[in-house]
Amino acid sequence: MPYTSEKPREYRITPRYLANSDADVSPAIRPLLDVGWALSYDELANAFVTAPDLRARLAFLPEGEDSTLWKVSAGRDAFAPPEWLVTFDHKTPPEVVEDFTTALADAYARGPDAYLGHGGRSDGADVALQLLSDGWSLNPATPFLTYQSPDRLIRLHRRDNVLRHVDEMAGDTERWLYEVGPPRDVWYATASSRLPEHLLQALTTVVTDPAPVNRYMRRIDLDRLPAAATATPTAPSPLEVARVRAATARSLSVPRAAPSALAYSTATRPPALPQATAAGRSR
Template sequence: MPNTPDKPRAYRIAPRYLANADADGSETVRPLLDAGWGPSRDDEGNTFVTAPDLRARLAHLPESDGRTLWKISANPDAFAPPEWLVTFDNQTPPEVVADFTTALADAYTRGPSAYLGGDGQTVGVDTCLQLLDAEWSFDPATPFLTYQSPDRLVRLHIRDNPVRHEAEMAGDTERWLFEVGPPGQVWYATASSRLPEHLLQALTSAVTDPSPVHRSMRRIDLDHLPAEATATPTAPTPIEVARIRAATARSVSSASSRQPSLTAPPTPPAPIGASSATTPRRSPL
């Protein structure tokens, strides 16, 4: 029997923060577009989505150097340097980015005070307390303030020493660093010091949400999932169901046509024939 190619099929991957990044990224920018933000592209193929007042921007950077794929920032006015910066690397599941952009779009519609904050400073105490309430543990063995999820697959590192704002906006350092996945299969998200508390909480929820997501994968791709992830095949798609039914119908029709007649027909038979019935990593924009 000849070898047949391994066809992709749908799986439900849980938790979602262990799913791969190979999924449709268009939903990551949809909340911003719905809020009136405008898209553009550079000559290299990178995509930018900018707020109407030019105070906030998302950049999708598949052609840039390094691992950072998404940069999201906001500033007090169109000519000011960014007030805060959030980044996601190229292995981040796009559903995580979409949850954060949904929160940002909602904040944007409420005005600058919602997405820039009052004095521009965030303490993060409420966020850390929420993690402890969710049974996260504090890890004293790192040079940072580190919180670890119960499954030990998500770690939040917080720099408690002074950090220069210019260095954060350049991407040279960060106040908040999420490290997600087992060793060798880690992806990262970062946030700078002045991200408003409610957006930091939205980012934390997006990163740590264990809800399953769907992926179209080949069997060989499953070998690259972290061992801690579960991959459950979903029900056959409507196209697969139609193909199975069509193949079954052809098989039954063929078997029936090969059966010998047991009695002579009383009248000349009508012509017999086969049934003729027929069944009637990419840019996010």
């Protein structure tokens, strides 16, 4: 079938935080399964991944009640509200979630102190200092403490007011809000107050990582990409391959002209010898 504008083609999208969410989500769960977490489903096909000690869990909620697609939480007691909550909405590139669950799996393998921390509030000072050193700026035009990336496509909001823990765990509010993308094409991630500092740093890193990702896209999908995104084909299209093959076949079918006798004799003619100088005559 010839290539058309409606046939999907693989592209490398840079930066990845401007790619769409249309990709396999199973790699986002795999890091937790690799450290022994258990996978289960409900009757609506929502997926749940639970740690062996029942203290930490991930929920993938395509049939959820709102736009939140991913919820990750942990607590010291399996029967009590969690200590912290991280969420990603339905537009989040799944590679972002995968990198965060990789960091969480590593923390879980090191023990409760690594993924629960001291149980207190993270002030995010190290994260803020790192962002400012990387060229981010403070935006005074918002009611929050807002850090903005140099390309102005990522905004990290921090609420300074007192928040009720129960409200944060219910998803009604959040300490940290990541707002990614241009206007009208934004995805969100959130983190609660008690997320350990190193996991907050990991979350900030994975949200802002510009590494490229691959997507199968039609021409209409490419037209919808933000202007700041770069889409590079990972391989020639079938039409381009066919054109190259046709051109190669034509060049092979045309016989090469035999070298002319003139060219041959000219190439093999010995160089002219210098004429002898006549006696008594100088040059």
